[in-house]
Amino acid sequence: MRSILGRSIRPADTIAYLITLTASGGIFGITALVFFELFTGSELSRAKFGWNFLLTQVWDPVAGVFGALPFIYGTMVTSALALMIAIPIGVGTAIFLAEQAPPKVSNLLTFLIELLAAVPSVIYGLLGVFVLVPILQSVVVPPLQTVFGFLPIFQGTFYGVSLFSAGVVLSIMIVPFVVSVSREVLLTVPREMKEASFALGASAWQTTWKVTLPYARKGIYGSIFLALARALGETMAVTMVIGNTPQIKASILAPGYTIAAVIANEFTEATGDLYLNSLIELGLVLFVVTFVLNGFARILVMQTSKASGRV
């Protein structure tokens, strides 16, 4: 009876397996398709400009000359600014949530911070344009220029829209990613490690600084890479506050442009195949960079959780 039942059911089992396998294959297929479309879609500009595409700074659709350097520069500067602000605040918050706050408070605050990650990009842009930029213009930048005005990065007239504004908006957007991943890896640090440190007479902060943080180091780096990948590809909020000017200026108070922003602004208006191909190649650059960063970040985070036996 059993064996008959078993045999008659087997084909159905195979079908169920194949259905889920097909869906999984589809996910591979879609990821591969993304790369394929970007690669073939950028053929013209890759053939015409080669590596110079990444190294020259003239972006002139009328003359048919496309160099991506100003966008690459803007993307790097805004992301670096965002990380400089987001890392201390994010890691600090994560330490507070994982080490100091009572579990109930920590859970509530973590939920609230995760809500921050759920705020759509375009709403950050809206707040950036109408709230943050005016605040920077009236409250933050004038004193900054009085004190640090001698530095090239703070020189020039501030019009509100700038690399700096974009960096600040981005920092707010990536803080939740730093917090939630860092908090999780901090929580995986074994209790015994901390107890040993306390038993040796270390204070709570000494334990955090000398035991917990070093132990969770890789995972925290991972969270930073994840956040960086986020910042590099962020589009709407940046487009709205960066000023959209393809130029390379030493001052972070000057307007700039990012890869994602130029795609958003020019893609539907691109006339001619070379123009469109160049924009698609920018997408390819973004794809490859974030792909590598994310891959790297996942490995770091995985290593940390594995080391503490919580695979």
Add this chain to the structure above:
Amino acid sequence: MMNYHRRKRLTNKLMFTLTALCAAVTVGILLFILGYLVIKGGGALNWGFFTKLPVPVGETGGGMANALVGSGKVLLLAAALGVPIGFLGGVYLSEYGSKTSGFVLRYVTDLLNGVPSIVIGIVVYTWIVHRQGHFSAVAGGIALGIMMIPIAVRSTEEFLQAVPASLREGAFALGAAKWQVITTVVIPAAARGILTGVMLDLARVAGETAPLLFTALNNQFWSEGWSHPTATLPVMIFTYAISPYEDWHRQAWAAGFVLLSFVFGINVIARLALGRGRIAH
């Protein structure tokens, strides 16, 4: 010696005050965003926003009824594409995947999740819009659908994994085949969690703007059917926010408030649903 201890205590206090301050800043930003949108957006909101079409520049009033319906249409398509693929992928990971194949699929899913949304927009443009020669709700739905897949996979896997082994063993002991165990025992037991995951997934893509710029585009009027340019709430917010008109800014705030309420509403409900579900276990 005394000095050392005093310094130790002082550093301890100082550093933890600083970390608490960091947490206060982070949460403060959220509360500020929420408060600002409620005041500014809630104030700009009226019944016409939900029932009227956008009006030309110069006329006051009007609403975003077409964008609300448009967002609904695009999200419906996105769910129809992304949820089944993601769900089945999650079932594979949880129930069938070997160590290696599971690892690879998980990894690829995470990478797909990290692809910037604007890049997805480009790909759907070259793949669908460029070939068909027109922007459409379908293209927008495909773009958001692809973005829904990774989260659907991971949340399905997570909730299936959470189903106790004893339930499966009980079903196997009764002579059920593996597919029967999965479809009649494991999936129903995890259904609430999976459904919550899908809602969160929808909330996440509901605010996506960048991939819709090249796929669904925008429309000041009603769009019939599925193959015309379609207005959506996030794109409308973007267009209105960067316009120079005072009245459009007011509308953008109202739309921002509606969008944020939707996203936060789902997040809070999901949290409550999961919280209760966990206690019930």
